[in-house]
Amino acid sequence: MNTLVDFFSKLFDTSDWPPRWYCGNWTDFHGWLYLFSDLTIWAAYMAIPLVLIRFIIVKKGVPLIRVFWLFGAFILLCGFTHLLDATMFYWPAYRFNAVIRFLTGVVSIATVIALIRYFDEAVGLRTSQEYNMELRIRQQVEQELRRSNEELQQFAYVASHDLQSPLKTIENYLKLFEAKYGEGLDENGHRIIDTTTAAAGRMRGLINDLLDFSRVGNSIEFETFQLDELVSEICDELQNDIAQTEATIDVPALPQLTAHRIDMKRLFQNLITNALKYHKPGVAPEVKLSFRDEAGLYLFSISDNGIGIEKTYFDRIFLIFQRLHGRGEYPGTGIGLATCKKIVEIYGGKIWVESTVGEGSTFYFTLPKMINPLRYYAQENQLHSVG
Numbered sequence: 001m002n003t004l005v006d007f008f009s010k011l012f013d014t015s016d017w018p019p020r021w022y023c024g025n026w027t028d029f030h031g032w033l034y035l036f037s038d039l040t041i042w043a044a045y046m047a048i049p050l051v052l053i054r055f056i057i058v059k060k061g062v063p064l065i066r067v068f069w070l071f072g073a074f075i076l077l078c079g080f081t082h083l084l085d086a087t088m089f090y091w092p093a094y095r096f097n098a099v100i101r102f103l104t105g106v107v108s109i110a111t112v113i114a115l116i117r118y119f120d121e122a123v124g125l126r127t128s129q130e131y132n133m134e135l136r137i138r139q140q141v142e143q144e145l146r147r148s149n150e151e152l153q154q155f156a157y158v159a160s161h162d163l164q165s166p167l168k169t170i171e172n173y174l175k176l177f178e179a180k181y182g183e184g185l186d187e188n189g190h191r192i193i194d195t196t197t198a199a200a201g202r203m204r205g206l207i208n209d210l211l212d213f214s215r216v217g218n219s220i221e222f223e224t225f226q227l228d229e230l231v232s233e234i235c236d237e238l239q240n241d242i243a244q245t246e247a248t249i250d251v252p253a254l255p256q257l258t259a260h261r262i263d264m265k266r267l268f269q270n271l272i273t274n275a276l277k278y279h280k281p282g283v284a285p286e287v288k289l290s291f292r293d294e295a296g297l298y299l300f301s302i303s304d305n306g307i308g309i310e311k312t313y314f315d316r317i318f319l320i321f322q323r324l325h326g327r328g329e330y331p332g333t334g335i336g337l338a339t340c341k342k343i344v345e346i347y348g349g350k351i352w353v354e355s356t357v358g359e360g361s362t363f364y365f366t367l368p369k370m371i372n373p374l375r376y377y378a379q380e381n382q383l384h385s386v387g
């Protein structure tokens, strides 16, 4: 302990040693070469941490930043030992020099440990070449995905569009057949015609829904409209269903929106129609719309007191053609919610459901307040019909 106290009390005391010039026989050349080299090394060692600090400041978010700082301290201290070596020619502070060397040793070992510890992580860091390569691959995959998506949309649009015309012919000829030969047909013959007409009607519904689905995102004609008016327009069109089921629809004051009006109408229409359709037998549907103004987006919800949905199907129902009920129970094509999801996501929002079987369902969706039309890509001019 005494040794330590004695040592540190004389930290800068130079009386025990002569300056290095007088220690041994230095020639001028030898001494100045020593001095010059040590000072050059010190200057270089000072510059490296400065460059590192500048790098850390300029390139924000540098990974493994602690290793950078340690490495900088290590270089700085190494440089300092060379500066002290040079000053010893005039100022023989051997105790202070020993302390600085000890500190340098500690920081050097800490740097080695840090380098070993973070070696795997450092190996995992991408070089700019690797990063560019990854970016190129990603861009190629995105391009391919976009192309196949557009092709698929084009196929859905063309197929559904062109199927309409032969379907119309089938329906018309069935009507003609019944009008012309109906009197001569027995009960079985009439049933066959009725079944075929109903099937053609279902196919028309499916084709129309598929067309609606493929049309989402086709037009960039945005307009500003009052959502209240749009919802009351939908309710007017659903008057028959509302009257038949004795439903009540509760609509709060809704905001103004700038978007493609037809998309918004499809979105609200599908959700309100489902809320009316999937009601419990003998129970009048109670449908409630609500909306919340949240930072940067609107959160809408449409809830009902209907049959509800099992939790396992919460995701599946948003996939195209996924239905939880047979046609005999509830009519439908299984395209409505897929269309809603496509609309909401193309606008940059999210859609999800919460439901309890036997109690009802609430469909939630978000829409950004400021919809970016660039998300919205037009592809109408790429579509060609064969008919």
Ligand code: ADP
Pocket (backbone or CB within 6 Å): 270, 274, 275, 278, 304, 306, 307, 308, 309, 317, 322, 323, 324, 325, 331, 332, 333, 334, 335, 336, 337, 338, 361
């Ligand atoms: P569709 O109604 O034509 O069958 P959707 O895509 O609109 O197709 O809905 C998919 C399925 O999700 C429906 O078949 C139904 O089983 C379920 N579903 C949708 N909305 C509701 C709702 N409000 N309550 C209960 N089930 C619903």
